Amino acid sequence: KQEVTQIPAALSVPEGENLVLNCSFTDSAIYNLQWFRQDPGKGLTSLLLIQSSQREQTSGRLNASLDKSSGRSTLYIAASQPGDSATYLCAVPFILNYQLIWGAGTKLIIKP
Amino acid sequence: NAGVMQNPRHLVRRRGQEARLRCSPMKGHSHVYWYRQLPEEGLKFMVYLQKENIIDESGMPKERFSAEFPKEGPSILRIQQVVRGDSAAYFCASSPSPWASGIRDTQYFGPGTRLTVL
Numbered sequence: 001k002q003e004v005t006q007i008p009a010a011l012s013v014p015e016g017e018n019l020v021l022n023c024s025f026t027d028s029a030i031y032n033l034q035w036f037r038q039d040p041g042k043g044l045t046s047l048l049l050i051q052s053s054q055r056e057q058t059s060g061r062l063n064a065s066l067d068k069s070s071g072r073s074t075l076y077i078a079a080s081q082p083g084d085s086a087t088y089l090c091a092v093p094f095i096l097n098y099q100l101i102w103g104a105g106t107k108l109i110i111k112p
Numbered sequence: 113n114a115g116v117m118q119n120p121r122h123l124v125r126r127r128g129q130e131a132r133l134r135c136s137p138m139k140g141h142s143h144v145y146w147y148r149q150l151p152e153e154g155l156k157f158m159v160y161l162q163k164e165n166i167i168d169e170s171g172m173p174k175e176r177f178s179a180e181f182p183k184e185g186p187s188i189l190r191i192q193q194v195v196r197g198d199s200a201a202y203f204c205a206s207s208p209s210p211w212a213s214g215i216r217d218t219q220y221f222g223p224g225t226r227l228t229v230l
Contacts, residue, residue: 004154032218034218036221041226042223042224043203043221043222043223043224044203044221044224046218046220046221049218089154089155091155098145098160098167098168098210099145099157099160099168099170099171100145100147100155100157100205100219101157102147102154102155102156103154104153104154105154
């Protein structure tokens, strides 16, 4: 069964810390992997998309890595800020599948 | 270029009523996907449609749920005889095609419709 798992489910850190969110997937046959941000009661904001041929993508303080062989991706957030508080979701389209398979998310709280 | 539009943003229904959720894809996009997010859970795929065709409805509940994407107008997700368990956020996404230059194209998401069943 094709599944996406995110660990931890929740994370609370002081402002200014660097942190890593984890996403694992059960099948290495993927087209890409995408990280999203979701604020409470709001929609989805796309953060980074890594194609299957890529190893990492960077956008500002965010860096996402992809290791297909081990079925893992990490989202690194540098110098965290209270405004980074949100739920972070990773989503994967597996080969021969139209749908995105989603992790349950990591709820991140950055304490001022 | 407007993004994916969904309406209504919030919908309240009583048990047994019908809910109609609308999704207007981005201009030039002919592929629409619906996802459901139950409270405190991740998103789950429901259905993938192209204009006038259902391509993959493997995530749709067998009863009460239907979806369409007519030649003209928005995509509609219809839930008949709603129950409390249907309360969720329903997200629509669109893409110009599943593929762009040989690689999997991204899906662009709307703001969602939050359905509450009383």
